[in-house]
Amino acid sequence: MQHVIIGAGPAGVTAAEHLRRLDPAAGVSMVAGEAGLPYARMAIPYLLSGRIGEAGTMIRRDPGHYEELGIRVLCGRARKVDAAGHTVILDDGRKLRYDRLLVATGSSPSAPAVEGLDRPGVHTCWTLEDARRIVAAAQTGSRVVLMGVGFVSCIIMQGLVARGSGLTVIAGSSGRMVRSMMDETAGGMIRRWCEARGVRVLSGDRAVAVEDGPAVRMESGETLPCELVVVATGVKPNVEFLDGTGVTVEQGILVDARMRSTVPGIYAAGDCAQGPDFGSRSRSVHAIQPAAVEQGRVAAFNMAGRDLAYRGGIPMNVLDTLGLIATSIGRWQGAGDGTWVEDGDAYRYMRLEFEDDRVIGAINVGRTDHIGVIRGLIEGRVPLGVWKDRLRADPNRVAEAYVAATR
Ligand SMILES: Cc1cc2nc3c(=O)[nH]c(=O)nc-3n(C[C@H](O)[C@H](O)[C@H](O)COP(=O)(O)OP(=O)(O)OC[C@H]3O[C@@H](n4cnc5c(N)ncnc54)[C@H](O)[C@@H]3O)c2cc1C
Known part of the structure; x- marks a missing residue:
């Protein structure tokens, strides 16, 4: 064989x-x-x-x-x-x-419709070889333009900032960050967190070309001179x-x-x-x-001729954007039967989504206290009974709900 x-x-x-x-x-x-x-x-x-x-x-x-x-x-x-x-x-x-x-x-990585991506100083961040090139180019005081605001962009920001680079992030026309794993509230929180840490986040504009330098030319006519362009757009x-x-x-x-x-x-x-x-x-x-x-x-x-079935994956992402931890799990987009608590100043957010009386998905920003419990509720398809309404009134009680509903 x-x-x-x-x-x-x-x-x-x-x-x-x-x-x-x-x-x-x-x-x-x-x-x-x-x-x-x-x-x-x-x-x-x-x-x-x-x-x-x-x-x-x-x-x-x-x-x-x-x-x-x-x-x-x-x-x-x-x-x-x-x-x-x-x-x-x-x-x-x-x-x-x-x-x-x-x-x-x-x-x-898929390439966005931007001219000049083959110029020196433009890299993706996908392979070890890419990482070596980025390490060589991102030095103290260097200017880095990051195209894209998805998972990879957010997760590499810390590394770029730690290397002493000044960061400009191109967030596309909507400006919504990490769309594939965060709702608008959570994405907005992550964006404000980045901006408060000195990252310039550009929205309502898009990159059209990379010119010699390199420098990124935007649709608005603005030019962003830099030492390094990192492309992470999908x-x-x-x-x-x-x-x-x-x-x-x-x-x-x-x-x-x-x-x-x-x-x-x-x-x-x-x-x-x-x-x-x-x-x-x-x-x-x-x-x-x-x-x-x-x-x-x-x-x-x-x-090898054995019989083993995959249980099916629960979509779960954990993202560390410059120290702000955000997670999404399950069907966080929900079925329109959701609830949330939010403290924007403290960068804390929790959203729970229900189907019938079960939790099917969640988003957490700035808090990791309930993630294990939420995962348990989703994986166990735990019927919440009366606890659904209690959670709708106060999602912070999710651990209590878990204990009561699994007793
Ligand atoms: C910057 C970054 C950060 C990430 N952070 C996280 C994280 O925090 N948590 C997490 O769970 N996941 C994270 N991921 C995602 C995670 O890395 C992937 O889910 C994981 O690598 C998938 O494994 P894989 O074996 O399917 O594919 P890969 O790891 O992509 O491996 C594919 C292999 O196939 C080879 N290959 C491709 N085409 C060919 C070909 N034609 N012929 C021969 N070989 C080929 C490649 O060279 C490679 O060896 C991150 C990814 C990136 C890029």
Whole structure:
């Protein structure tokens, strides 16, 4: 049995290790799209702020780890998959035969419609190589323009500020921050927090070009001279090499609870996969490391002939924007049956969303006191009974509600 894994991020590495354990006689090959040892992207913000060195980003510290396990790591990029011939073709022409294939290629930054993104001084913040370039360019007194106000932008601000850079953030026409995980109130709080810490947040305007310097030219005519431009405006799954295989791709590779794609023998896990959501029939890209690890594990079990179902991911994001912690969990956009408490001056906010008498989602800003309890209520689909109305009157009583409703 030959198992081939494309991708050496958390999903790929986890799958390789489980396959080795579950199927000792099988061949396990992992194609790593980037040079060097497999690393975790989520460590990049810590590297930027100097809290860890490059060694701290590695998924497994021991350089001999993969060889000792008998996992063959090949450096290269998958160019094509021949599903009928059960073969992966790499950029340099090498061919890998597989019986079971796992696609764990994650996603890559998508480029906004801005001219001149190929100029020197313009980088994404996605790979270790990107991080090295940013560290070299972001020095004390340097001016950094950050395009985008999503999760990655917010999470790397601390690193950029810690390096002594002056930050201008381009927030697009609406100016709404972290739209994919925060409502307007929470996004507004995060924005004010950034501004109070000296970050200039531009809205109602958009970047049209990067000129030599570099300098970012805005639609309004304003020019932002800088030493570094970081582009973080969204991502797309790495799936081009699957063209012609029949694998169905929507926001990611569609997989069932066993991480099977629509083509027999081909599985997918991690950021490139669109998998089952917890407690609903929908499927989405979960795009966080714990989900990638769990999906890699589930894929490995099923590739090795065991039967293991993914429970479905509860969307959960934890964001540290210059020290302000914000979380969203579950269906925080809600079903129109929500409640919240807010203390804008203290940067504290909690929103709960209900469906019938159950909590289905929540947002917290500036407070982490109830997150475990809220997660428990969502995961346990706990009926609140009379406690729903009490929570609607005062969401701060969520721990009391949990205790009473689970007794
Ligand atoms: C700056 C930053 C901060 C983050 N912070 C957090 C956080 O705090 N918490 C959290 O949970 N998540 C965080 N994330 C998200 C997290 O990193 C991802 O969810 C996780 O990396 C997904 O793992 P993966 O294995 O699916 O994909 P990836 O880690 O993206 O790995 C994909 C692998 O596939 C390879 N590859 C791609 N295309 C090809 C190809 N054609 N051929 C061969 N190989 C290929 C890549 O080189 C890589 O080895 C962060 C991400 C970034 C960028």
